[in-house]
Amino acid sequence: MSTGAYLFLAFFPLISLMPIPPPTYENVQKAKQEQRKRKEDSGDPPDEEME
Template sequence: MDFGSKFGGWEHLLLYSVVGAVFILLLWGLAKLVRWAKGMPVGGYVILALFPLISLFPIPPAEIKKLQRIKQEQVKRKQESGDPPSDDEPTPP
């Protein structure tokens, strides 16, 4: 089913308006956050302390497998092209 056939004419306008409003609100919120952090040195430290917490979320195993497969394909392509391995790249097992 096509996206265009699922919705009529005015639904597109409503959808784009909602997405645009959310985007503008996000930018506005981030700008207020930056102004708050600049106004209070403690606020800046709090933001710097909280943003690294994003890295605590685990990477899904499927994504890790995709990355490993991509790396293996790159190594195979380099070996097939006949380029000598450089010092900074690990040799495949």
């Protein structure tokens, strides 16, 4: 095997030790509020949400 393959096999298990960051829903909520404000400012009727 090549040296690159050995390095890959050596570091691949270490990737699983790093935590995956949780999704940030706060930013999504802020973006939705900004989008609503832009629609209201432009004069478009607000969309009804299914929440």
